[in-house]
Amino acid sequence: MTFADFHCDTLDKILDNNQSLLKNNGQLDIMRLLNNAQNAISIQAFACWIDSNNPQPFIRCNQLLDKFYQQYDTNKDYINLWTGGDFAPSKVNAILTIENGSALMGKLQNVEYFYNRGIRLITLTWNGTNELGSGNVGGNGSGLTNFGIDVVKACSSLGILVDVSHLSDNGFTDVARTLNNGEAFVASHSNARAITNHPRNLTNDQIDQIIARNGFIGINLYPQFLGDSTDDILRHCDYILSRGGEDVLGFGTDFDGIEQMPKGINGVEDMPKVYRLLSNEFGAKIADKIIGDNLKRVIKESI
Numbered sequence: 119m120t121f122a123d124f125h126c127d128t129l130d131k132i133l134d135n136n137q138s139l140l141k142n143n144g145q146l147d148i149m150r151l152l153n154n155a156q157n158a159i160s161i162q163a164f165a166c167w168i169d170s171n172n173p174q175p176f177i178r179c180n181q182l183l184d185k186f187y188q189q190y191d192t193n194k195d196y197i198n199l200w201t202g203g204d205f206a207p208s209k210v211n212a213i214l215t216i217e218n219g220s221a222l223m224g225k226l227q228n229v230e231y232f233y234n235r236g237i238r239l240i241t242l243t244w245n246g247t248n249e250l251g252s253g254n255v256g257g258n259g260s261g262l263t264n265f266g267i268d269v270v271k272a273c274s275s276l277g278i279l280v281d282v283s284h285l286s287d288n289g290f291t292d293v294a295r296t297l298n299n300g301e302a303f304v305a306s307h308s309n310a311r312a313i314t315n316h317p318r319n320l321t322n323d324q325i326d327q328i329i330a331r332n333g334f335i336g337i338n339l340y341p342q343f344l345g346d347s348t349d350d351i352l353r354h355c356d357y358i359l360s361r362g363g364e365d366v367l368g369f370g371t372d373f374d375g376i377e378q379m380p381k382g383i384n385g386v387e388d389m390p391k392v393y394r395l396l397s398n399e400f401g402a403k404i405a406d407k408i409i410g411d412n413l414k415r416v417i418k419e420s421i
């Protein structure tokens with residue numbers, strides 16, 4: 119069994135509050151992840167989130183990476199930096215991601231620079247507009263720029279997953295057009311728009327395209343995108359499953375990036391409870407896929 123999550127903002131929180139990745143008073147830390155996993159594999163993505171109005175996005179991204187590496191160097195008994203290959207048992211397999219391609223500062227060579235610093239997924243945009251394209255909130259809705267298209271190609275050739283969460287609908291279409299037919303991409307932390315009508319969520323057509331490419335959709339726990347109860351987790355999952363998403367569905371919880379959570383969830387310590395709800399509703403085989411096996415599969419295949 120695997121517990122896996124493709125999005126949290128814990129690095130941002132612990133950098134600004136001078137806290138530890140191992141144990142902190144936020145929504146997620148390594149000790150709670152290990153306690154959840156017991157004998158299961160644990161996989162956790164850590165996003166380097168860049169605010170749209172940050173005047174020095176490259177520097178901020180490096181500061182977040184420095185914070186991770188400082189915590190990693192002193193806690194290697196508990197953390198494995200996963201950049202491909204096998205997963206370590208009884209450690210948290212950490213994947214480093216960038217949330218907002220503004221970190222690239224419009225320079226294509228920075229894709230490889232961040233790959234060499236361990237980055238294995240890039241969320242192309244955040245809210246608003248950057249050098250790559252427009253977000254689906256606070257942007258102008260336009261598609262990818264020429265630079266954005268070049269970044270998608272560079273990610274594909276290096277083995278960095280392209281993430282369309284936050285991206286405009288036109289940008290989504292451009293990502294699908296730019297990648298090879300059938301090449302997987304992901305929506306690391308977005309839900310179904312048919313269930314909760316918010317531009318941060320995926321249209322039916324977008325869900326179908328990700329399923330057709332065997333990509334990944336991570337359920338986001340933010341009540342504005344999800345609904346405010348754990349039943350809403352089941353509703354979004356049920357809907358994506360009904361479209362054929364059994365092998366692409368998982369979690370991108372957004373812990374430490376959200377100020378509210380569904381009732382009954384206080385942080386990552388409650389994910390075993392979510393697993394039990396999924397198992398009661400859909401059976402253990404599908405629950406295992408959603409709680410971690412699907413994410414493990416897509417990163418093994420694509421990175």
Ligand SMILES: [Zn+2]
Binds near residue numbers: 217284307375
């Ligand atoms: Zn986000």
